[in-house]
Amino acid sequence: MRYVSTRGTAPVLDFEGATLAGLAADGGLYLPETWPVLTRDEIAAMAGMSYVDTAVAVMHPFVGDTLTRAELRELCSRAYAGFGHDAVVPLVQLDARHWLLELFHGPTLAFKDVALQLLGLLFERFLAGGTNHLTVIGATSGDTGSAAIDALAGRMGVEIFMLHPAGRVSEVQRRQMTSVHAPNVFNIALDGASFDDAQALVKAMFADRAFSSGFRLSAVNSINWARLMAQVVYYFHAAVRLGAPDRAVAFSVPTGNFGDVFAGHVAARMGLPIAKLVVATNVNDILHRALSTGDYASGPVVATQTPSMDIQISSNFERLLFDVGGRDGPALAAQMAGFDAARAMRLTDAQR
Ligand SMILES: *Cc1c(COP(=O)(O)O)cnc(C)c1O
Secondary structure: OOEEEOOOOOOOEOHHHHHHHOOOOOOOOEEEOOOOOOOHHHHHHHHHOOHHHHHHHHHHHHHOOOOOHHHHHHHHHHHHHOOOOOOOOOEEEOOOOOEEEOOOOOOOOOOOHHHHHHHHHHHHHHHOOOOOOEEEEEEOOOHHHHHHHHHHOOOOOEEEEEEEEOOOOOHHHHHHHHOOOOOOEEEEEEOOOOHHHHHHHHHHHHHOHHHHOOOOEEOOOOOOHHHHHHHHHHHHHHHHHOOOOOOOEEEEEEOOOOHHHHHHHHHHHOOOOEEEEEEEOOOOOHHHHHHHHOEEEOOOOOOOOOHHHOOOOOOOHHHHHHHHOOOOHHHHHHHHHHHHHHOEEEOOOOOO
């Protein structure tokens, strides 16, 4: 599988390259060049499969040139062995027609464990034994930091530096991050800073060529394709338990950076019958406004009880705009440059 950038000019990479790169060199995000499509029979066969077997069936088309089925299965088994429920992501019935997919049984209790536990093993696998050394830098308001640190602690070939605003992450997550004794984990608490300040420092480090050229920097937020890929699995896993491929299921997804719900879009592209994807937001509702009016306009961030959804720029939305808007990299690059300048842009008819 070849991976292309949403902005059209970064080098085309294989799965390993896209996983290690994070952001593309042209400022875009990597996506598969084409969507692999699973047949009805292949989807139906998932009904009796374990989570790990479903993961292999869904992800192998994306990784086939870099990992064999057996290698992928081994990584998935290890990634999900640490989950506290035998079903990994149990589906719990709420009432006659509503079900809840519990994604919080991973080691740090954040749903991000589902993807990051696998990403940590992929990094180690691609870096071990080689001369490549990866320096992961991130900013967190809690969930991403503790899940990424748990996933990368002790892994060969990679170091993680995680910035958090002092006094502004929950006590549980502060301890999850800072009580890890691994030589490759570095926590940096920023006094008097907000999450946005921490995020701005990370972006500045990536943009500072004199600084960043000395390292191979990477990111663990959901701009990383491998993270989204790992999330596609549970859409299939849940849907076949609720009657797919004979019945289409709708998913309502709490959304921040548009990673989780974009994985649902990928599942649909791969042939899973999805009746509807509901993009759920809190009061920071840029995505709701964009999809209902066509105006993607960023306002001030309002702090809420759901900090992972407090965003005014949703990175992975760019992947959707590219995929449904004709996959025209140069046109999207121009559109995003306009957004960077004006903090607002108009979606095309195809993009809505
Ligand atoms: C990360 C996170 C989100 C947002 O997910 P995206 O993939 O960024 O849209 C929502 N809720 C919780 C609890 C999260 O940890």
